[in-house]
Structure formats: structure tokens, C-alpha cells
Amino acid sequence: MTPRNFPQRIHVLAKPTGSTCNLDCAYCFYLQKEGLYPGSRFRMSDEVLESYISQLIECHRTDTVTVSWQGGEPTLMGVDFYRRAIALQEEHRRPGMRFENTLQTNGTLLNDEWCEFLRENNFLVGISIDGPSSLHNTHRVDRAGKPTFDRVMRGLRLLQKHGVEQNVLVTVNRTNADHPLEVYRFLRDEAKTTWMQFIPAVERINGGAGTLTQDGTAVSDRTVGLEQWGAFLTDIFDEWVRRDVGKVFIQTFEAAVRSWLHLPSSGMCIFDPTCGHGLALEHNGDLYACDHFVDPEYLLGNILETHMGELAGSERQRKFGRDKLESLPGCCRECEVFFACHGECPKNRFVISPDGEPGLNVLCAGYKHFFRHIDRPLKILAHLLRRGLPAEQVMQVMAQQETAPATVHSKVGRNAPCPCGSGLKFKKCHGRLGNMGDGKPGPASVHPS
Ligand code: SF4
Numbered sequence: 001m002t003p004r005n006f007p008q009r010i011h012v013l014a015k016p017t018g019s020t021c022n023l024d025c026a027y028c029f030y031l032q033k034e035g036l037y038p039g040s041r042f043r044m045s046d047e048v049l050e051s052y053i054s055q056l057i058e059c060h061r062t063d064t065v066t067v068s069w070q071g072g073e074p075t076l077m078g079v080d081f082y083r084r085a086i087a088l089q090e091e092h093r094r095p096g097m098r099f100e101n102t103l104q105t106n107g108t109l110l111n112d113e114w115c116e117f118l119r120e121n122n123f124l125v126g127i128s129i130d131g132p133s134s135l136h137n138t139h140r141v142d143r144a145g146k147p148t149f150d151r152v153m154r155g156l157r158l159l160q161k162h163g164v165e166q167n168v169l170v171t172v173n174r175t176n177a178d179h180p181l182e183v184y185r186f187l188r189d190e191a192k193t194t195w196m197q198f199i200p201a202v203e204r205i206n207g208g209a210g211t212l213t214q215d216g217t218a219v220s221d222r223t224v225g226l227e228q229w230g231a232f233l234t235d236i237f238d239e240w241v242r243r244d245v246g247k248v249f250i251q252t253f254e255a256a257v258r259s260w261l262h263l264p265s266s267g268m269c270i271f272d273p274t275c276g277h278g279l280a281l282e283h284n285g286d287l288y289a290c291d292h293f294v295d296p297e298y299l300l301g302n303i304l305e306t307h308m309g310e311l312a313g314s315e316r317q318r319k320f321g322r323d324k325l326e327s328l329p330g331c332c333r334e335c336e337v338f339f340a341c342h343g344e345c346p347k348n349r350f351v352i353s354p355d356g357e358p359g360l361n362v363l364c365a366g367y368k369h370f371f372r373h374i375d376r377p378l379k380i381l382a383h384l385l386r387r388g389l390p391a392e393q394v395m396q397v398m399a400q401q402e403t404a405p406a407t408v409h410s411k412v413g414r415n416a417p418c419p420c421g422s423g424l425k426f427k428k429c430h431g432r433l434g435n436m437g438d439g440k441p442g443p444a445s446v447h448p449s
């Protein structure tokens with residue numbers, strides 16, 4: 001029985017090797033976390049592993065438990081560590097419970113043995129790659145400063161050969177952000193991936209050019225530009241919404257669709273009003289408020305001493321989650337795209353707003369541009385989904401509107417079938433598009449995500 005003070009839901013990113021990694025990516029915010037544990041071997045012990053699995057299960061009221069592994073580089077633990085983790089899941093499971101294990105990796109250490117294990121245990125593997133070789137190799141290098149693209153691609157191909165479910169995570173930085181379509185088409189056509197995450201690189205520099213803590217307003221020259229970020233998302237969206245809807249899934253766009261449908265959650269903590277349900281577990285059992293706040297100030301406690309559910313359900317952590325909303329500057333609350341942005345992640349809120357308030361998101365202009373730009377296509381998409389129609393139809397509608405919008409629509413009677421092929425009357429479909437996205441929640445038709 002789950003104690004009442006435990007949170008309703010919890011997601012933990014476990015870092016069994018702490019911040020250690022076989023690579024040395026120039027913008028890696030996590031490598032410097034090594035400084036938090038001087039002298040450590042950075043290997044999760046069996047005691048911490050068992051506490052993690054058993055407590056995670058005790059925190060779940062649901063039958064499905066997601067077990068997330070990340071780093072640093074989690075494959076440095078070796079495959080036997082994960083065999084033990086699976087065995088512990090079996091040992092502690094409640095009847096009917098199932099596990100979804102996810103692993104975020106640079107892919108360079110994967111081999112056939114790894115892939116067979118990952119396939120047999122239905123892992124979802126995220127590969128970190130920043131685009132084609134020239135863009136990837138700019139920042140993603142190993143400890144000798146050598147490029148890593150070929151090794152990462154070898155890992156991705158091995159996963160595909162073994163039928164392991166995989167997706168890709170792109171860190172969008174000052175270099176690759178100028179090449180959105182090159183990045184997107186490479187991932188779609190050459191890497192042959194259909195699930196993509198784009199994460200903006202925002203690297204705050206502390207004294208001595210370090211990045212250990214979240215302070216200061218200076219950012220590194222690798223940090224994505226705010227307008228660059230907006231343009232990157234917008235260019236990819238324009239291609240996606242015209243040819244790839246239903247075939248390629250991009251986390252930010254899926255979240256936006258949910259926001260335009262006015263669903264209770266976008267599916268991404270950064271775009272929800274509050275957060276605090278995604279915690280980070282270090283190799284020694286220390287539990288932090290979030291992966292982006294692995295910082296002594298946000299250390300909740302250690303799971304060998306206090307149950308993870310108590311730490312996650314503590315008033316301190318609840319306040320951390322509420323602060324996402326409560327600390328917003330006034331310009332966010334009045335913003336026309338607030339419903340989709342919600343000020344994004346507190347990690348990135350360190351500039352002064354036009355009204356002189358602290359705490360505006362450094363990427364604000366980029367997000368505003370992006371969310372404004374996608375408004376019309378997403379109104380169409382949300383309208384189709386509310387009607388129970390396939391999301392893919394948005395591509396047909398866009399094509400029709402762009403070829404001869406005025407000609408087509410001026411000839412359609414209000415009671416005639418809509419030219420988009422929806423099967424609805426024109427007045428119920430595109431004849432009323434201007435009224436869509438009106439803040440009314442739609443039915444439970446959810447875009448696949
Ligand atoms: S592969 Fe990931 S953990 Fe390793 S250095 Fe690069 S960004 Fe950091």
C-alpha cells in the first residue's frame with residue numbers, strides 16, 4: 001500500500017555512473033558534477049540499486065513503472081549491472097506490474113551482447129547525436145578530442161539491426177542550430193529515426209568558466225541563440241507539418257499539439273504550469289529535485305536514509321514544483337502563448353523581463369516566435385483530432401490552402417463538403433477555422449506520442 005504522503009506520480013532519472021563518461025562533449029553540463037563527489041568511484045552499489053528499484057515500485061499506484069537510466073554514460077556500468085536491475089524488478093514487482101526501462105546513451109560502447117539484452121528486455125534506448133558528422137563532431141568529441149560520429153552511428157545501426165526500440169536526442173547549440181533542415185533530414189532519411197527530441201543547449205558560465213551551478217547571467221558561446229532556437233524549431237516544423245505528420249514524432253511538436261488540444265498535460269514538464277515530478281538519483285543514493293538541478297541547494301536527501309517517496313512528496317519538493325508557476329514574471333502571465341510555453345524550464349529563467357522583473361526565460365523570443373508561427377497549423381490539427389479524424393489530414397489541408405486558398409474556399413458553399421476531405425460540411429470545418437483553438441477542451445482524441 002502506497003503511503004498517502006507519497007506523490008501521485010514520480011519519475012526518476014537514475015545515474016548509476018554519476019557524471020562519468022567515456023566522451024567529453026564540449027557543452028556537457030553534467031561532467032562538472034564530478035566535483036560534487038570528490039574521491040568517488042562513481043559506481044552505483046547493489047544496496048543503492050535495490051533501494052532504488054524497490055522504493056520506485058512502492059511509489060507507484062499504477063501497474064506500469066518507468067525505470068530510467070542516464071548519466072554521464074550509463075553503459076559504463078556494464079551489462080551485468082542491468083541484468084541485476086531486471087532481476088530486482090522481477091523480485092519486487094506487484095502482480096500485474098510491468099516495467100518500461102529507458103536508457104539514454106551516447107551509443108559508443110554498444111555491441112551485440114548489449115543489443116541482445118536491450119531487445120530481450122524491451123528497453124527504449126535514446127541515442128545522443130547532433131546531426132550529420134560535420135555538425136555532430138563540432139562538440140561531441142571523446143576525451144582525446146577525437147570525433148565520435150562514426151562510433152555513435154555504429155551504435156545506432158546495431159540497435160536497429162537487433163530491433164531495439166530507439167529514438168534520438170539532439171542538443172541544439174550555436175553550431176547546428178543554423179542548419180535545422182540538414183539536421184532533420186539527416187535524422188529522418190539517413191539515421192532512419194522516427195522519434196526525435198531537440199534540447200536547447202543553454203550553458204551558464206560561473207566564475208572560472210565553470211558550469212557546476214546555476215548562477216550568473218553569462219552564457220557560453222556554444223549556447224544556442226534565442227532567435228536561432230525559434231528559427232530552428234520553426235523551419236523543422238514547416239517541413240514536418242507538410243510531409244511527415246504521423247510518420248515522424250518530435251517531442252516538442254507532440255507537446256504543442258496537446259497544448260492546442262488543451263489536454264491537462266503537454267507531456268513535457270518544461271511546457272506544463274508546474275513540475276517537480278522528475279527527480280534525479282545520483283550513484284550514491286542522493287536524490288535531487290531534478291536532473292537540471294543536481295546542485296547541493298536542491299539535494300533532497302539520500303534514499304538509503306529516507307524513502308524516495310517521502311523525499312519526492314516533501315513540502316520542499318512540492319514548493320520546487322509550484323515555483324515554476326509562482327516565480328513567473330508578469331509578462332509571461334500575460335503572454336499570448338502562455339498556455340503552450342508556461343515560461344519553459346526554470347533552469348533557463350535568468351534574464352530580466354522588459355518590465356524589469358527577474359526570471360524571464362533566456363529563450364523567450366525564440367519560443368514566442370515558434371508558438372506564434374505554429375498557431376494556425378495546430379488549430380487545424382487540433383480541430384481534426386477533436387473530430388476523431390487522422391492527424392495526417394493536416395498535410396492535405398495545408399497543401400490545399402497553400403495552392404489556391406482563396407479560389408478553393410470562395411467557391412465552396414457553407415453546406416457543401418469541405419475541400420480538405422474531412423467529410424464535414426465546409427461551415428463545420430475550414431469555414432470556421434478562424435474560430436478554432438478557442439480554449440475549449442476537445443474530446444479524448446489524443447495524438448500518438
Ligand atoms: S555523451 Fe553525454 S554525458 Fe557524455 S560527455 Fe557527452 S553529453 Fe556528457
Ligand code: SF4
Nearest residue numbers: 269270275276290345
Ligand atoms: S526544473 Fe525544468 S526540467 Fe526540471 S522538472 Fe522543472 S521544468 Fe522539468
Ligand code: SF4
Nearest residue numbers: 332335341343364368
Ligand atoms: S514566450 Fe516568453 S513571455 Fe511567453 S510564456 Fe514563454 S517565456 Fe514567457
